Amino acid sequence: MIYYSGWLYLVAISLIVSILAFFWGVKTGQFSDQDRARYFALGQDLLSEPVETASRRKQRVHNGALLGIIMLGLIVLATALALSIHRQ
């Protein structure tokens, strides 16, 4: 166990930093008025920018490409799982 103490210190430091930040957040009211915080990314500058939507064809092509990537990822993952279980 002592052999790994260096690594444990590191995890402990990380957790301590997180806990300190959390208590600071509670103390300074960072978790209050969450509904107002939802709007922080939006700014006045957006009002002067035009709202443009892609054509339906463009949307179909792009959605199709992204869906294809998701399918590819899921298929290879299923293949790896099947092979792993088969070769157990």
Next chain:
Amino acid sequence: MQLLKVEENGTAKLFFLSSAFWFVLGTLEGIIDATDMVIPDLFGGIPWLVFSRVRPMHTTTMIFGFVGSALLGASIYIIPAVSRTPLWNERVGKVSLWIWNISIAVGLITLDLGYSQGREYAEWIWPADIGILLAFGLIFLNCIQTAVRRNEKVMYVSSWYILAGLVYTWIIYFFGNAVWNPSKGAIYGLPDGILAWFYGHGVVGLFLTPLAVAISYYIVPRVARSPLYSHTLSLVGFWSILVIYTHIGTHHILQTPVPTWLKVLAISGSIAMIIPVMTVLVNLWLTMRGRLGLFHQDIGGKFVMAGLVWYILTCIQGPVQALPIVQRMTHLNNWVIAHSHMGVFGFSGTIALGGLYYILPRITGRPIYSTRLADVQYWLLLLGMAGFFGVLTAGGLVQGNSWLNGETVYRTLPMIHVYFSLRAAFGVLFVGAAFIGLYNVIRSIAGEPRQREIQTEKATGQTQ
């Protein structure tokens, strides 16, 4: 002094320019490596082109130079924007920018000369490490001082992610590179392996991920013209990633004599990562729902959307491949290379480019030089990444299955040669996209948008 000239958002702008430059270099290094795998004798043993030197140059250029620079540039823009206050000190920002770039250059040049500390993603020599730590320190100082001077009581979730990402990256970089041991940059034995992977995994999870998520939380509501679905949910995700992510790196070394409790901790933590990931994805999806047309039209939004798709896959694949039963098939082969490219480039890199293309026009006050070129770059990268991922994953499964059949490593090499060739072919798309990106960014910063495109847009607008 011109190099440290104070101008509004000048630091963010130059970080974006740096990113575009390092992207070109990083992909060129990558294509050299990919070619080396197909034709090992091509470079005839030229020392500065050998795989063992160029490979760490490629990974560190892409992580710190390309993706890191763009994420930092976007972060330095976003913190003031959501805090409703200017950046604390542009001059400090410029100093951090130059230290950052010089450190990367020192790290890469010395690697090419054969000076390496030999630990993955931590190969740079000590002076470069110190420079990187100094740059992170200055960037954190600038961001925290800006956040302290914010004109909103509550900090937006992007600020939380950026500040935490900078603190954690400093910690993991310091320990992961063992900077108290300048000659080696390492400790000893198995604890060094654990430390190295605490760092190796942390670079993705505690540097690239928080900053990429911060950018998404900024850009998605803006492109959707809609408030974030739930700020509370975003904070749940933030705190859970902090608690879970720090100790899961050991899933990279499950085959070593690491104590079982540590392996269990790493695997269970990896699976638990589904919680913070789902909070991000569900929250952003519910924010953009019904408004996808806006994302398809906005080049920055489009990159971010694609990055989030890669994020879904990375974070479904990650927990599953942390399972020992799956690792028997996927570990130490090209499956992992596909996964790491998906995480660093597909997810973080694509979102970093989204940040660049969304923010740069708002800094310069004019549209990017050519949205068409950016669109070409987008499709080259999407196609390249999908092909790259598919090919390497398939090659990895062939390797894993053959090894389980008892084949030796060298007998599997002919089997995966075709996958290596295809990998190099897809790599060419990345190189082309990087050059297009650099050209577009330089012209966007330097001059006016392309006249022909403006005329086309005007004509389209008149006909609508």
